[in-house]
Amino acid sequence: MPLTKTELARLRALRDKKHRENAGLFVIEGEKVVGELLAAGFPLLEVYATAAWLAGKGGAAKALSGVERGLRTRFKPVQKPCSTQVFEITAEEMARASHYPTPSSVLAVGNITRQSLSPGALTHGLTLALDGIQDPGNLGTLLRIADWFGIARVLLSPDCADLFSQKVINASMGSFARVAVHSLPLAEALAGLTRPILGCDLQGEDVHALGPLRDAVIVIGSEGRGLSPAVQAMVTQRVTIPRFGGAESLNAAVAAAIVCDNLRRTSRPAEVN
Amino acid sequence: MPLTKTELARLRALRDKKHRENAGLFVIEGEKVVGELLAAGFPLLEVYATAAWLAGKGGAAKALSGVERGLRTRFKPVQKPCSTQVFEITAEEMARASHYPTPSSVLAVGNITRQSLSPGALTHGLTLALDGIQDPGNLGTLLRIADWFGIARVLLSPDCADLFSQKVINASMGSFARVAVHSLPLAEALAGLTRPILGCDLQGEDVHALGPLRDAVIVIGSEGRGLSPAVQAMVTQRVTIPRFGGAESLNAAVAAAIVCDNLRRTSRPAEVN
Numbered sequence: 001m002p003l004t005k006t007e008l009a010r011l012r013a014l015r016d017k018k019h020r021e022n023a024g025l026f027v028i029e030g031e032k033v034v035g036e037l038l039a040a041g042f043p044l045l046e047v048y049a050t051a052a053w054l055a056g057k058g059g060a061a062k063a064l065s066g067v068e069r070g071l072r073t074r075f076k077p078v079q080k081p082c083s084t085q086v087f088e089i090t091a092e093e094m095a096r097a098s099h100y101p102t103p104s105s106v107l108a109v110g111n112i113t114r115q116s117l118s119p120g121a122l123t124h125g126l127t128l129a130l131d132g133i134q135d136p137g138n139l140g141t142l143l144r145i146a147d148w149f150g151i152a153r154v155l156l157s158p159d160c161a162d163l164f165s166q167k168v169i170n171a172s173m174g175s176f177a178r179v180a181v182h183s184l185p186l187a188e189a190l191a192g193l194t195r196p197i198l199g200c201d202l203q204g205e206d207v208h209a210l211g212p213l214r215d216a217v218i219v220i221g222s223e224g225r226g227l228s229p230a231v232q233a234m235v236t237q238r239v240t241i242p243r244f245g246g247a248e249s250l251n252a253a254v255a256a257a258i259v260c261d262n263l264r265r266t267s268r269p270a271e272v273n
Numbered sequence: 274m275p276l277t278k279t280e281l282a283r284l285r286a287l288r289d290k291k292h293r294e295n296a297g298l299f300v301i302e303g304e305k306v307v308g309e310l311l312a313a314g315f316p317l318l319e320v321y322a323t324a325a326w327l328a329g330k331g332g333a334a335k336a337l338s339g340v341e342r343g344l345r346t347r348f349k350p351v352q353k354p355c356s357t358q359v360f361e362i363t364a365e366e367m368a369r370a371s372h373y374p375t376p377s378s379v380l381a382v383g384n385i386t387r388q389s390l391s392p393g394a395l396t397h398g399l400t401l402a403l404d405g406i407q408d409p410g411n412l413g414t415l416l417r418i419a420d421w422f423g424i425a426r427v428l429l430s431p432d433c434a435d436l437f438s439q440k441v442i443n444a445s446m447g448s449f450a451r452v453a454v455h456s457l458p459l460a461e462a463l464a465g466l467t468r469p470i471l472g473c474d475l476q477g478e479d480v481h482a483l484g485p486l487r488d489a490v491i492v493i494g495s496e497g498r499g500l501s502p503a504v505q506a507m508v509t510q511r512v513t514i515p516r517f518g519g520a521e522s523l524n525a526a527v528a529a530a531i532v533c534d535n536l537r538r539t540s541r542p543a544e545v546n
Contacts, residue, residue, distance in 0.1 A: 149516075
């Protein structure tokens with residue numbers, strides 16, 4: 001039984017943020033990203049895949065236990081232990097459901113979930129607060145950096161790129177599934193915090209001279225516009241990455257990574273060191 | 274006098290690497306990038322611009338001294354002190370010459386120049402050697418990082434992205450004009466070098482424990498394929514960026530930036546410190 005027009009239209013519509021928000025769902029496509037999310041144990045709701053992907057030896061499909069048996073009846077949803085419904089579809093159906101000119105062999109749907117920030121959460125561990133990072137590739141790269149450095153949580157200002165867009169999830173290389181992310185008005189969230197709030201600019205303290213900071217917030221603005229005034233006003237400590245050449249700036253992700261590396265150098269988490 | 278078909282075809286052809294190599298010329302487009310190269314004193318051969326760009330107050334056009342007078346006779350090349358020929362063209366001509374769906378107000382042509390590496394050059398200062406960095410955006414970002422950290426030179430393996438492609442030059446944010454770049458077979462260039470050759474992987478020495486290294490080569494491979502075996506064999510010291518979370522890797526530019534920052538921390542150039 002092929003996908004109905006309504007089902008195809010539903011999948012295609014998820015390319016738009018508005019439709020994602022209305023449905024409370026997002027979609028990802030591609031062997032790599034679906035494999036990354038499955039490997040990270042992300043609870044996908046629906047997986048649409050070609051027979052070739054589902055039969056793949058040693059691939060991501062293995063994470064969907066019981067798939068092979070369940071798929072004898074094509075397009076009968078198979079209830080998985082993790083509640084992932086798996087549908088085998090044809091390459092033609094995939095081409096019609098896909099958001100891309102070159103469809104891949106697997107597409108998956110997940111729930112949009114938003115975690116609220118518990119009171120006092122920012123007083124423990126390192127927080128990366130992203131202010132107006134509108135480029136999806138940069139946002140995904142920043143999630144990956146946060147994941148590498150074991151940052152406890154990432155805060156996104158409302159004008160950041162949509163966390164649930166495919167470009168963000170792809171660029172995060174699976175870190176989307178591992179990093180705790182909260183979207184909220186940044187200045188309000190930072191107001192009254194008694195921990196250091198670090199902002200990166202060209203006139204701050206040398207990042208190499210930073211003392212140990214186990215509990216702190218690092219705010220990163222967009223390269224073009226910098227920090228918004230309300231967030232800038234919350235910064236308690238300005239830090240600067242020493243420059244030895246002619247470039248005017250570093251991009252936001254590179255700057256964030258260097259600050260994180262310097263913080264981790266002086267205050268490694270006890271469990272890692 | 275409008276641009277002839279031949280002149281338009283010549284400009285458009287420079288989008289292809291093959292044509293660039295045959296002509297020994299490259300092209301860049303856009304207010305931002307042309308402004309960056311002019312600000313860096315890069316010797317552009319030809320500038321094609323709309324009247325609006327040329328009349329721009331305080332903009333990059335100011336770097337082309339004498340332009341305003343010279344342009345009363347439209348399309349008569351104006352010899353500049355730096356030998357930049359400036360042509361005023363219409364928006365329609367720009368649209369036909371442009372490589373982009375949305376043409377900008379200025380387009381410039383420069384000479385492809387290749388610097389040979391003088392014998393013994395690698396024994397002095399820090400060198401960033403890029404092995405198979407095929408993504409133009411990543412290559413441009415790496416040039417910018419090299420520029421920020423005052424890296425003495427960048428070596429590119431022959432299978433890196435073309436240094437003279439617009440995407441590379443744009444992503445470098447002007448650093449293209451400031452960094453000394455040499456394209457050459459990397460393993461041959463590194464053979465016999467008596468200075469440390471650092472390679473970044475997951476089983477090396479903690480980059481935070483690196484001693485002072487004033488003269489060294491940092492080799493960076495592509496994220497997908499890593500270092501080529503011949504270059505890997507030249508590495509004398511493996512370094513690792515400590516990881517505290519779940520991400521499998523960092524991207525090449527982020528890793529390079531962190532290694533550069535750590536090297537600069539322990540061995541700042543005398544003239545800067």
